[in-house]
Amino acid sequence: MPILYKILTALxxxxxxxxxxxxxxxxxxxxxxxxxxxxxxYRFFKGEKHAPTAVIGILAILELFIFLxxxxxxxxxVFIAVAHLTIAFQALKSFDLKEPWxxxxxxxxxxxxxxxxxxxxxxxxxxxxxxVFMVMLVTAMVFSHFLKEGHIDKxxxxxxxxxxxxxxxxxxxxxxxxxxxxxxxxxxxSHTRGIRTxxxxxxxxxxxxxxxxxxxxxxxxxxxxxxASGPLYWRGRTLEVFDGIRWKNELGAKNRIxxxxxxxxxxxxxxxxxxxxxxxxxxxxxxVIFGLSMIRSIKTDAYFLTVDxxxxxxxxxxxxxxxxxxxxxxISKEEEGxxxxxxxxxxxxxxxxxxxxxxxxxxxxxxxxxxxxxDARSDDQSGDQSDEQKAQAIAEYLRSNYAYxxxxxxxxxxxxxxxxxxxxxxxxxxxxxxxxxxxxxxSVGIPARIVTGFLGGDRNAYGGYLIVRQRDAHSWVExxxxxxxxxxxxxxxxxxxxVESYSxxxxxxxxxxxxxxxxxxxxxxxxIFVHLTRQFITGFGLFRPDDLSVNGSYTVRYSxxxxxxxxxxxxxxxxxxxxxxxxxxxxxxPWAITASYLKVRKALKRSGLSMTPSTTSAGIMEQAGHFSxxxxxxxxxxxxxxxxxxxxxxxxAFLNQEHELIREIGRKQKKDxxx
Amino acid sequence: MYNTTMATMINQSLRQLQNQMESVLRGKSxxxxxxxxxxxGGGHLLIEDIPGVGKTTLASVLAKSxxxxxxxxxFTSDLLPTDxxxxxxxxxxxxxxxxxxxxxFSNIVLADEINRTNPxxxxxxxxxxxxxxxxxERNTFVLPEPFMVIATQNPVEYQGTFPxxxxxxxxxxxxxxxGYPLPEYERQAILRPSSFEIxxxxxxxxSRQDIVRMQDEAGKIAVHDSLVEYLLxxxxxxxxxxxxxxxxxxxxxxxxxxxxxxxxxxxGRDFIIPDDIKMLAPFLLGHRIILKTRRVIAxxxxxxxxxxxxxxxxL
Numbered sequence: 001m002p003i004l005y006k007i008l009t010a011l012x013x014x015x016x017x018x019x020x021x022x023x024x025x026x027x028x029x030x031x032x033x034x035x036x037x038x039x040x041x042y043r044f045f046k047g048e049k050h051a052p053t054a055v056i057g058i059l060a061i062l063e064l065f066i067f068l069x070x071x072x073x074x075x076x077x078v079f080i081a082v083a084h085l086t087i088a089f090q091a092l093k094s095f096d097l098k099e100p101w102x103x104x105x106x107x108x109x110x111x112x113x114x115x116x117x118x119x120x121x122x123x124x125x126x127x128x129x130x131x132v133f134m135v136m137l138v139t140a141m142v143f144s145h146f147l148k149e150g151h152i153d154k155x156x157x158x159x160x161x162x163x164x165x166x167x168x169x170x171x172x173x174x175x176x177x178x179x180x181x182x183x184x185x186x187x188x189x190s191h192t193r194g195i196r197t198x199x200x201x202x203x204x205x206x207x208x209x210x211x212x213x214x215x216x217x218x219x220x221x222x223x224x225x226x227x228a229s230g231p232l233y234w235r236g237r238t239l240e241v242f243d244g245i246r247w248k249n250e251l252g253a254k255n256r257i258x259x260x261x262x263x264x265x266x267x268x269x270x271x272x273x274x275x276x277x278x279x280x281x282x283x284x285x286x287x288v289i290f291g292l293s294m295i296r297s298i299k300t301d302a303y304f305l306t307v308d309x310x311x312x313x314x315x316x317x318x319x320x321x322x323x324x325x326x327x328x329x330x331i332s333k334e335e336e337g338x339x340x341x342x343x344x345x346x347x348x349x350x351x352x353x354x355x356x357x358x359x360x361x362x363x364x365x366x367x368x369x370x371x372x373x374x375d376a377r378s379d380d381q382s383g384d385q386s387d388e389q390k391a392q393a394i395a396e397y398l399r400s401n402y403a404y405x406x407x408x409x410x411x412x413x414x415x416x417x418x419x420x421x422x423x424x425x426x427x428x429x430x431x432x433x434x435x436x437x438x439x440x441x442x443s444v445g446i447p448a449r450i451v452t453g454f455l456g457g458d459r460n461a462y463g464g465y466l467i468v469r470q471r472d473a474h475s476w477v478e479x480x481x482x483x484x485x486x487x488x489x490x491x492x493x494x495x496x497x498x499v500e501s502y503s504x505x506x507x508x509x510x511x512x513x514x515x516x517x518x519x520x521x522x523x524x525x526x527x528i529f530v531h532l533t534r535q536f537i538t539g540f541g542l543f544r545p546d547d548l549s550v551n552g553s554y555t556v557r558y559s560x561x562x563x564x565x566x567x568x569x570x571x572x573x574x575x576x577x578x579x580x581x582x583x584x585x586x587x588x589x590p591w592a593i594t595a596s597y598l599k600v601r602k603a604l605k606r607s608g609l610s611m612t613p614s615t616t617s618a619g620i621m622e623q624a625g626h627f628s629x630x631x632x633x634x635x636x637x638x639x640x641x642x643x644x645x646x647x648x649x650x651x652x653a654f655l656n657q658e659h660e661l662i663r664e665i666g667r668k669q670k671k672d673x674x675x
Numbered sequence: 676m677y678n679t680t681m682a683t684m685i686n687q688s689l690r691q692l693q694n695q696m697e698s699v700l701r702g703k704s705x706x707x708x709x710x711x712x713x714x715x716g717g718g719h720l721l722i723e724d725i726p727g728v729g730k731t732t733l734a735s736v737l738a739k740s741x742x743x744x745x746x747x748x749x750f751t752s753d754l755l756p757t758d759x760x761x762x763x764x765x766x767x768x769x770x771x772x773x774x775x776x777x778x779x780f781s782n783i784v785l786a787d788e789i790n791r792t793n794p795x796x797x798x799x800x801x802x803x804x805x806x807x808x809x810x811x812e813r814n815t816f817v818l819p820e821p822f823m824v825i826a827t828q829n830p831v832e833y834q835g836t837f838p839x840x841x842x843x844x845x846x847x848x849x850x851x852x853x854g855y856p857l858p859e860y861e862r863q864a865i866l867r868p869s870s871f872e873i874x875x876x877x878x879x880x881x882s883r884q885d886i887v888r889m890q891d892e893a894g895k896i897a898v899h900d901s902l903v904e905y906l907l908x909x910x911x912x913x914x915x916x917x918x919x920x921x922x923x924x925x926x927x928x929x930x931x932x933x934x935x936x937x938x939x940x941x942x943g944r945d946f947i948i949p950d951d952i953k954m955l956a957p958f959l960l961g962h963r964i965i966l967k968t969r970r971v972i973a974x975x976x977x978x979x980x981x982x983x984x985x986x987x988x989x990l
Contacts, residue, residue, distance in 0.1 A: 646897065
């Protein structure tokens, strides 16, 4: 057995296991069996004897029990347990490679591993592993085919491998573009875990955002016009109720937004005034829809979206799913609102904070208004001016008197984190600032709420888009002043850490992958087909191009992609045609002649001749000398030798000879069977 | 240079040669073929067998059937190099020394029982075999073309023999054995007139020039790369075989290829096929390898056969 074939088998087994490893979903402990691959294949390369059948059998049964145990308790998930089982199988098989069939089993399980991995990850690394795997698998299959015939010639193998690999890649691409998309996964529950985020669920605790301030995981990728000025606040969710420890969203009622066409309209808007943002949202553990405020409309494939009274948008069922949508926001507008008791709620025991708030806002105190917090419903207009001043004063106070830090030591016992921040340590991060401000505003009777989301982002020059990371997570304040929710950010600004350009480049590659491979959807398909149809029709001059407008801005990119695919197909076809002509011209068909000979050998073997790798044509004649078609056979063999080792070329007559011979052998075989 | 009619012609004359030789040495077609292939390859032949199975007859009938000079040298322990090469004598008429050619100066030389003579004479013969010329004092004498030594040796008798060293065995292109004839042929052999009587009536089938031309043409036979590879694999396998102490040499590989060409030529082909190589391997390599156990060529043959049965042939 050629060493290359052995190496291929080992590589395929390793690739299969590696593909599972890169998903990060398999447990390292349950995958420990993969270590056994090393001694297994080492022994195999050394040509040592395979392990005794009894040992393999016992281990296999043991594996099965471990699998059951794993599925029920350790992973608690049959899917993951199967992944572990395949790794164990590969490890066991590496000690038990005796027949060609065993190699095929290894290939099959590797393929299974890749399929499982494809369900567990959508990363670019998997795409690369897949292509490598496919080429290796094709090589190995071609090898095993030739091995079955008992011979391997490098020159013989390389061409089919080359051709089949290219064809498979082309076919895969075509299928990828043409096959209908499934909105839902077809293997049970989803196994792609969303990125764990904090603060975008129904509640937020102190430290939730602070703890992720160094995490560079990408959350959003945004394509937008550079038009929007000022800091970009990617609004996520509002939180209203504070119990002294954590903030909660208790607005409850969520309303479905009516979908008109492909658009969820939240309010009328003028196309010229809004900022368009195309947002790619990584899978999160939350169903929040992010966007610049204030969102007027959303275009997405989703069937329904919900909104609550605070304007929090959510796509139910989106959790752990990648999603892509376009948001139209009117950033000059502010949301209108009415004061509600919930926006003035304060927990018990914040007298010190209220006191501080009153101290800060005293200069702007109007005679008519008092700090009576139950007076929120007052419609007194004269207070509005002072409300705004008060809010600014509080924000300014917080900004200038407190230090921003990422390392907050826990508050001493008996003191709430907020009091600790305001009166003792005077150091904190955005949640401290925004919580303090909301409570202080509420203390002076101004309705306020916390907003969590992201601030800013890095512009990626390679892809011309904005990257918003986990570490850009932020919280700020909205205060209801003059019937409008105004945004205040009491947190002092912090200089962001620079990002290396290569990581930006890599991210742009990953974005393309996520957008064009992982996120390839039915709408993209439609766009391609509509575009094609249009090209076709306009090509015949039946319509003017603007008779058919294409809905979707990716048409141009897709047509480029399509042209590339078409070019690849065309080049492949040209290459094959060229080779055919070359062969005809030179008359040299090195593998056609061998293929024919192998076919005849195979047929003869079936009819009972002993056929080993060292059997020559003379060896065949020795055994087949008494056959009724021995002259035909002898002529064929001498022609084969002349073509293969002499200077004759394959001709029609030779191929006819082959057909006739195969027929004769088949006839003889039937007759023998009859006897 | 080489076309079908010519191939047929050559084939016919070689077939005729084979038939004529078979008429004397019945039932030994393979052995005879090997002898002819050796002649076509311009090599020397070692026949190892017990006495009385026709070693000498084979050599004689080959010499008889081609129009060549033939000498037979019976090797004995007291034979001297000068006895085979020739001597320098003083010619009184010309008042000068003069070289008188020995029996070696023939086209076909039968060296009977080569292992009975002393190493000194053996090496004189073997040197002449590889150089195809003889140096005496300051003069060099080129041996006639074609030049072929057919040496016989007896594997059973050990008393008073000087076994040929490996380096000298290596100079023989092929070794063959003859073996007992099948019963029917043996019966014929004793009832018919003796082979020497038959040989009296034989006329040469090929001329000296024919042989030289055929040797030349056989040397030009095409060899596919994959077959060179195959041949070298066999050579390499003899070096790695567990039962072999010393494998075949590069000279062995050279002879192998030459013999394969000659065999293809004999079969009327202008290209080599795997069968040429596979079939010749035992005859070419059996006497070139040294086993770890005993020095018996017959046993080495089996090992070579084992090797070629294991190696895949090019397809």
